[in-house]
Amino acid sequence: MEKAIGVRLPQKLLRQVEKLGAEEREDRSTIIRKLLMLGYLEFMKKKAAEDYLAGKITFSEAARRAGLTLWEMQQYLIGKGFTSSYSIKDLERELKSMVLYSKNAKR
Numbered sequence: 360m361e362k363a364i365g366v367r368l369p370q371k372l373l374r375q376v377e378k379l380g381a382e383e384r385e386d387r388s389t390i391i392r393k394l395l396m397l398g399y400l401e402f403m404k405k406k407a408a409e410d411y412l413a414g415k416i417t418f419s420e421a422a423r424r425a426g427l428t429l430w431e432m433q434q435y436l437i438g439k440g441f442t443s444s445y446s447i448k449d450l451e452r453e454l455k456s457m458v459l460y461s462k463n464a465k466r
Contacts, residue, residue, distance in 0.1 A: 366391075399427065404435055413443065 368376070380390040404425040411421035422432035 407432075408439065408441075409437075439464055 372453060376390050376394070377387055379385075380387050383390065385393075404427065407416070407421040407425035410416045410424075411418055416424070418432065422429050425432055425435070427435060
């Protein structure tokens with residue numbers, strides 16, 4: 360259910376919204392809703408990434424909160440300049456562990 364709300368916008372921003380509405384052939388309310396949703400989604404990605412990097416939440420929780428897949432969350436972090444300390448040796452250890460687990464599970 361949608362609910363109408365009143366929002367005060369600076370005149371300059373309102374002119375930009377109206378210009379965008381004309382370009383997109385959308386009414387002002389529709390443009391504002393789209394911009395609000397885009398801003399909200401970007402804010403949630405940023406907040407989830409910050410909480411993950413601060414050690415407050417797990418990587419999978421960050422992806423869930425951001426509304427992204429694990430792969431998309433990884434790409435988002437990389438796009439923001441994050442570099443992982445995860446090494447080739449870490450990967451090799453995990454692969455060995457998975458192989459051992461797989462062999463034991465077949466028994």
